[in-house]
Amino acid sequence: MMAFGFCLGFALLLFVWSTAKCDQISNGVLHMECRDRYFMIAADLSFTGNEPRFEAVDETGVYPITEQYAAECGYSVSVLPLQGHVELRASYFSCHTDNKDDAVFTFNFNLLANHSGEATYTMNKTCSPSLPWSPREVTCELNYMEVSVRSDVACPTGTKKDDWDAAVNTAYTSATSDWQVMFQRAEQKLMPMNLSEAHKHGYVFDLTDGRLVFRTPYGQPDSFSTEVNGVPVEVVHATLFSRQSWVVLMVDLVAACSMYEGSYDENGYMMWKTPEVLHPLLSGLHNTQVNIGVNGEFLEQPVAEERGYIVEKHNGTVQLSIPYNADGGYRKSFVTDDLYEYYVFHLYLEQISVDEDHVDTRLRVHRTLATPLLPCPVFTENRTVNEEHMFSVYLGDVPDDVELAAVHLNGHKFTVPFTNTSRHTITKVVHPNSTHGYTLKVPFDDPVVLQQFSKEDAAMQHKLDINYTLTVLPEKEPFYHFASVMAQSDVSPPEFDAICLESGIRFRLDHRPFDYLWYISIGSDLLTSELAAQHRLHHEQQQPESAARGAALHSWI
Structure with missing residues (x-):
């Protein structure tokens, strides 16, 4: 192992200070938090x-x-509509962070x-990591890879001898007093470049008081993709070197995700899935410990198990399995001809490994997982009780992010909520499983209900x-x-009450909703007011307030 030091200088484009007014931020709309590593x-x-x-x-x-500057400088910005907020994550080693002794970071x-x-709106925050830095740390963010190593463990411990000898030979023959970087890709060693040129290609190298930091966006020309135990892995292998007289200083850095x-x-x-060992340079790592988290925070093992x-570890591969509707995820409804849903889970994973020299490597991964579109059927249940002479229909399993806007009843449109003058009602029913439902009630004799008499059943059929x-x-x-729901009501013939009076016989027929289907006649003649007058009959009809059709009939003979 060797200690080393150097100064890096980068020409950065200087932007003019914003002239926009710096307003105050309303309470409750902004949250800032210092996490373990960002x-x-x-x-x-x-x-x-x-x-x-x-x-x-x-x-x-x-x-x-x-987008590009974020990937190069250690920022990750995500608009998260399911959570209803925009999120910025900034590495403690991001470009414009004030770093004091790798212990106090001001943003x-x-x-x-x-x-x-x-x-x-201006924002500032000072953070101190809650955990001490491991000798080697790798971060796999959504848009970049970052590796930082403590200066006194920067020497390689797992590089193959032939590869290392070849790198040393290249470094010795081409090295100058200025620091240079050489990328290695699939046993191919690329030409060295100075750090200013590397920065133009999107790579950032920085030396803090005690750590060397290397950061790169995904998909760089000098990175390469491979498979480890069937899992796709992206790797950037960079070797930093400088020659001071007859001494060559070299630092091997690998970012693999x-x-x-x-x-x-x-x-x-x-x-x-992720391999336990992502690159041969790290093949000496063992005793891997895995911690799982969500939304950037780790969970205690009992909490993770409860969720x-x-x-699991299978043949050198770590596999995580998460129930699609587990706590910590986010759900969204989606319409494509019918109603579907999908779930999004913002995974946060940590692998802690130890090599033969008892040097810790801490790998942290941010990944977003999403299910495919899953059917999300709502249902209707006919809860009508015929004796109540009213349709009662329940619409259920309606997700929280779905609302009822309108109802068409036999082609007649009614917006929700219904007007107070309407004879039909709709009531929302809330359930504890993040769903709700609606109960629709429509009287059988409402004008929107279709009526049809069935001679076979001697019943009135109602259709909605x-x-x-x-x-x-x-x-x-x-x-x-x-x-579509149907119900029927009994429409048996009406029955008269007959009362003998001194002046004659009195017949009484109380109103029933469907008595209008029956004709009353004297002999073969239909009973009308004219017929009653002709035969000197006294005929009365009374309309009860609650009746929509028909009437109470009183007749005297």
Whole structure:
């Protein structure tokens, strides 16, 4: 092992300080937190607008964090609509962070929000890692790889002798007093380049008080893809060297990350894999410990087990299995002809390994897993009780992010909520499993209900075709659910009460909803007011307030 030191200088484009007004941030819309290995900012999209932007600030100027700049400088920016916020993660070794002794890190950012015209908000935070730095640490972020090593363990411990001898020979014959870097790719050694040239290609090297940091975006020309135990892995192998007189100083750095995109099995598990050993240079690592987390925070093992997270090792591969609807994930409804759902899980994984020299390597991985589109059927249940003379239909399993907008009843449209004057009602029913339902009630004798008399059953049949219009929030994307229900009511012939009076016989017929289907006659003649007058009959009809059709009939003869 050897200690070394050097100074790196980079020509950075100096941006003019923003002239926008620095406004105050409302309470509750911004969250800043220091994590073990990074600083995190989360801001509500309702506050920032849909296209928020960040700028890094230091004493030299203001630097817009574009997609490319973020990957090079140690920032990861994600708009997370399911959570309703935008998130910035900044490595403790990111470009514009003030670093004191690898123990105190100060961040300064601007947030450019566009919710109601563009406004700029300043943010700053000082963090100290809660865990001591391991001799070697690798971070696999969403958009970049970063490796940092303690200076006194920068020498290689697992490089093959032939590879190392070849690298030394190349370094000795081409090295100058300035630091250079040589990339190795699939047993092919590329021509060395100085650090300024490497920076132009998107690579960042930095020396802190006690650590050497190397960072690279994914998909660089000097990286290479391989498979380890059937798992795709991206690797960047960089060798730094400098010659001082007859002494050559060399540092071997490897950033390697699993690029497995995740899978979904028939049992409802999201799965992700990574090799225990990602590169031959790290082949001396053993006694791997795996910690699993979600949304950037690790879980205690009992909590992970309670949620159903499973960590298994098979033939040198670590496999994680997570129930698709486990706590810690996010669910979203989606419409494509019908209603579907998918689940998103922001995985945070840590592998801690030890080599033969008892040197720790800590690998941390951020990955986003998502299920395919899964059917999410809603259902209807006919809960009608005929004796109540009212349809009662329940629409159930409606997800939280779906709402009922309208109902078509036999082709007649009614928006939700119904008006107070309507004779039909709809009631929302909330359930503890993050779903809800709606109970629709429509009287049999409502004008929208189709009626048909069945001579065979001597019954009145009622039919209601229901077309529910539901919308997925917040996009307001509509989809439709159809149900048809039928019921019947007894329509037996009406029965008269006969009362003998001194002046004659009194017949009484009380109103029933469907008595209008029957004709009353005297002999073969239909009973009408004219017939009653002709035969000197006294005929009365009374209309009860509760009756919609028919009447109570009183007749005297």
